Structures are given as C-alpha cells and as structure tokens.
Amino acid sequence: MTDAPIAPTWAAPTAVDPLDATVEVPGSKSLTNRLLVLAALADGPGTLHGALRSRDADLMIAGLRALGSEITEGETPSTLHVTPGAKPVTEADIDCGLAGTVMRFLPPVAALGAGPVRFDGDPTARVRPMGPVLAALHALGITVTGPDGGLPAHLPFTIAGTGSVRGGAVDVDASASSQFVSGLLLAAARFEQGLTLRHIGTTLPSLPHIEMTVATLREAGVTVDDSRDGMWRVEPGPIAAREVRVEPDLSNAAPFLAAALVTGGTVRIPGWPGETTQPGALLPDLLGRMGGTAHLADGVLSVTGTGDVYGVDLDLQAAGELAPTFAALATLADSPTRLRGIAHLRGHETDRLAALAREITRLGGQAEETRDGLVITPRPLHAGTFRTYEDHRMATSGALIGLRVHGVEVEDIGTTAKTMPEFPSMWQRMLGAAT
Numbered sequence: 001m002t003d004a005p006i007a008p009t010w011a012a013p014t015a016v017d018p019l020d021a022t023v024e025v026p027g028s029k030s031l032t033n034r035l036l037v038l039a040a041l042a043d044g045p046g047t048l049h050g051a052l053r054s055r056d057a058d059l060m061i062a063g064l065r066a067l068g069s070e071i072t073e074g075e076t077p078s079t080l081h082v083t084p085g086a087k088p089v090t091e092a093d094i095d096c097g098l099a100g101t102v103m104r105f106l107p108p109v110a111a112l113g114a115g116p117v118r119f120d121g122d123p124t125a126r127v128r129p130m131g132p133v134l135a136a137l138h139a140l141g142i143t144v145t146g147p148d149g150g151l152p153a154h155l156p157f158t159i160a161g162t163g164s165v166r167g168g169a170v171d172v173d174a175s176a177s178s179q180f181v182s183g184l185l186l187a188a189a190r191f192e193q194g195l196t197l198r199h200i201g202t203t204l205p206s207l208p209h210i211e212m213t214v215a216t217l218r219e220a221g222v223t224v225d226d227s228r229d230g231m232w233r234v235e236p237g238p239i240a241a242r243e244v245r246v247e248p249d250l251s252n253a254a255p256f257l258a259a260a261l262v263t264g265g266t267v268r269i270p271g272w273p274g275e276t277t278q279p280g281a282l283l284p285d286l287l288g289r290m291g292g293t294a295h296l297a298d299g300v301l302s303v304t305g306t307g308d309v310y311g312v313d314l315d316l317q318a319a320g321e322l323a324p325t326f327a328a329l330a331t332l333a334d335s336p337t338r339l340r341g342i343a344h345l346r347g348h349e350t351d352r353l354a355a356l357a358r359e360i361t362r363l364g365g366q367a368e369e370t371r372d373g374l375v376i377t378p379r380p381l382h383a384g385t386f387r388t389y390e391d392h393r394m395a396t397s398g399a400l401i402g403l404r405v406h407g408v409e410v411e412d413i414g415t416t417a418k419t420m421p422e423f424p425s426m427w428q429r430m431l432g433a434a435t
Contacts, residue, residue: 006385010413010424012402013431018265018307021430022300023256025269027052027078027246028278029419030209033060033101034216035244037109037186039082040069042220044241048080051246055418056099063106066092067113084241089113096121096155098349098390098418104133104179107159108187111142114163120156124390129347130154133180136170140191167191167236175201176347181232182213188234189222199230205344208318212277219244247273250280252420253301254325255396256430257283261292261305262332262403267430272301279319286314286322290329309333311378317341320348321393323373327356328397330376331365332404343372349418350389359386359394363405383407392418399427 032052037060039046051057061071061080070086073079094110096103096119103121110117120126131153134144138151143160146152167188174180181197188195204210214224214232221240225233248271260267273281274296284294284301291310292303311333316323320342330337345352353369360367363384366377386398388411395416402408416423 006387007412009385009409009411012386012399012408012410013428014406015259015263015403015431019260019263019267019430020265022268022270023253023426023430024271025248025253025256026054026420028249029054029056030101030212030249030278031216031246032057033105034182034186034213035246036060036064036071036080036082037105038216038220038239039241040064040067040084041109041187041190041239042082042084042241043238045081045083046241047074047243048082049078049243049245051078051080052249052419053077054421055097056101059095059097059099059102060105063094063096063102064109066094067106067109067117090115092117094119096125098122098125100128100177100179100348103128103130103155104177104183105186107133107137108165108184110159111137111161111165112163112187112190113161115161117159117161118156119159122390124350126155128154129176130157132172132174132176133183136172136180136184139170140168141166165191167193167195169196169198171198171200173201174199175203175205176344178204178206178209181210185213185217185224185232185234189217189237189239191236194234194236196233197231203317203343204230205317205341206279206320208277208279215277247271247276247278249419250276250278250283251321253280254283254322255400256426257287257292257301257303258325258329258400259403259430260303261287261290261309261329262307262400264305264307266302266304268300268302270300272296272299274299279321282319283322286326289314290326290333311335311337313338313340315341316373320345324352324356324393324397325400327360327367327374327376328400331360331378331381331401333378336375336377338375339373341372349391350394352391352393355387355389355391355394356397359398362386363401363408381405385409385411387411388415390415392416392420396423
C-alpha cells in the first residue's frame, strides 16, 4: 500500500457538547441488493420500499437493467418497481464499481442469459478476489474467460451464458468472502437442478450475511436446506414476486451510535428491527462492552455514553464490516483493544487491516496487524490527514476519531456515497442536535 496524491479533504468536526440526536439511516445495502436480485429473477413484477439509493445500489440496478430487467422509481427514489425479463438481451456490459455484491451476485445471474456479459469495475476492484465464484460457475458448465482467455481470479472477465444453467453440486472456498456463497445461492433456484453448495475453506467469515441470503430466499418461497454446517441445498423452482420493505442499514448506524461513546450523551436510531439477520444487530452488545448503554424500545435503539471508552477483546468474524468503527473507538479507549477474526478484511475495498493500522499510526496512535486482526494501543493523537483508500468505512472511521481529535482531515469523504450518500450532512446534523 503506497501513498498516492491526497484527494480533497473534509475537516472532521470536533464535538463540543454531549450528543442528544436522532439519526435516521437509509435502507440496508446488503438487503437492498439481495432483494433486487431476487426481484429480477422472480416470476412476476415486484416492488421494494425503503431501498437504499447509493453508488453500490445504483450499480446493481444498472447491472440488472443491462441483464434485461425493467426497474423504475415509484413515488420516491427509494421505491423501486422491478419487472423481470422485460427486455431481451443477447450481450451486455456491467460496471461493478467497487461493489462486492455486484461483482459476486451478478455473474450467476448473467450465466442464466443467452450471450456474453462483460464485467469490469474501478481499478482497485480488479484486485478483489473473484476466483472461487468464477471457478464454481466454470464447474457448473459456464464459460468464464479473462483477458488472456483463461479462467480468471479477478475482474475483468466475461460470462458466456447459453440460456440456462444445469446446476447440481459444487464446492467453494469462501474463506475470503461470504459473498461467494450468497451470489450462487441467490440464483440457484433458477438452475435446472437447483444447487448443492459446500464450503471447503478453513474459515467462513460474515456468516450472518449468508443467513440473511437464506432468509430472503425462504421469504420468496424458495426451499433452502442449511441444516448441515458449511453446506446449503437450494431446490429448483419459482421465486415469488413480492412487495417488500427494506430494513434500515444497521452497520451504517455504527459510527453514529459509536459517537455517543466518544462524546457522551445519547444517539437514537429509529426503525431498529426486533429480529434481523443483519450483522449490525451485534452493535448494542459490542458497544455495551466498550462503555455504552443500549436500550431498544418501540423500534428505537438508543445508545448512551459517558465519554469513557474501554479497551476490549472482540471477535468480529461474524461482523467484519463493523471493524473500522471499533478500530476508531479503540484509539480513544483507556486500554489496548484486540480485534480478531477479520483476516478477510484484507480483500475488501482496500486491505482494511493495513489501511487502519497505517492511518491510526499516521495520527500518532499505535496499531499493529496480527494474523487475523489488529491490536490497537491508545496513544495521544494529533491533527493530520486520514486517508480513505476509496473505502467508505475508512471515511466514517476518520470522522469518528475527529469527534475528539481536533484537526483531522478526512480524505475523499465523498467515498461514503457507496452506501450513505448524505453522510457528511447527517454527521453535521447529529452534532447540530447537541447545540
């Protein structure tokens, strides 16, 4: 990871008073993009209410349109009407941007079409792992080629569909990303023989995201057997057209709720589900361990802090996307923190472990990479530029540190548009509510 010219920076505001704010976060990216794929494969038109509109979601919409679905906005941009197979497609180009869900969920969908579909994305997306899902499609009889004509492990690549996928059984090493499993499961009901998928890796990160995929499939009438660890069976059959509402993105709530611990005071998130498969559901317990008090009543989650943050030992294997928030909290804690179970973050938008260690160190902190995580020892922090490496969660982490450390400049705050286009104004409004 080398230094590049610094993009325009955003002066992270420092909190003056304890917070007393209510923050409404947009719909879940993970659910939005899963539900969009299922709506595009359904047996009739459907509607999503409360869908996230961000770069990742809009890239998914564009990709599904390129594959033949008609997707139109309703009375608001977050209401999406989806008509599957509205337009015949013989070939297409799909821009994945930096969206892991697009680059990993759409190849199995493209394999169901008749004709070549070319996938590419941002330059940094070309180093994100793709090999396991592409190798699985190849094993199922789909022609997948890279620029050199061989079986690729990264973007760019081409899927040559023939109009159907035989399905059957396939082994996948999903140690690098649970999205390899989810992408195949989402399309599997449309395979002629369905799909029996077995995970053959040593670890399986972000298991709640696979549980989310299984739950959304079942809600759409698909039969899924996940009774054996590391194995899933999806029966062939129709995917029901539905009208559904997308839950708020609980992981995007993380920096706002963590702000209550950093500054003292209370932050509330309305619309918090009583039951959910989102990994963000772990936030109340995790924030409680670091010094916060969480309370859920009438669908509103409130987190209250005192300004004191405690060092902890956290296994975040099931919720790696929360690691940047907890790494930022750890820099402000009263003792060292160890974050474990997150080796797979090296294959995200950037190598998040290296990026976090480097940027925390840049501000005067101490952060050391381990085999599967980070050890962060609090040190006095100072002003400086917090680089983001085109990673939205790096940007929100820099903003969180800036609440207590004057003079933090977050590079390219616009990268938060990946999942939260209005983050800078939402952050300012949260602080404004405290004055």
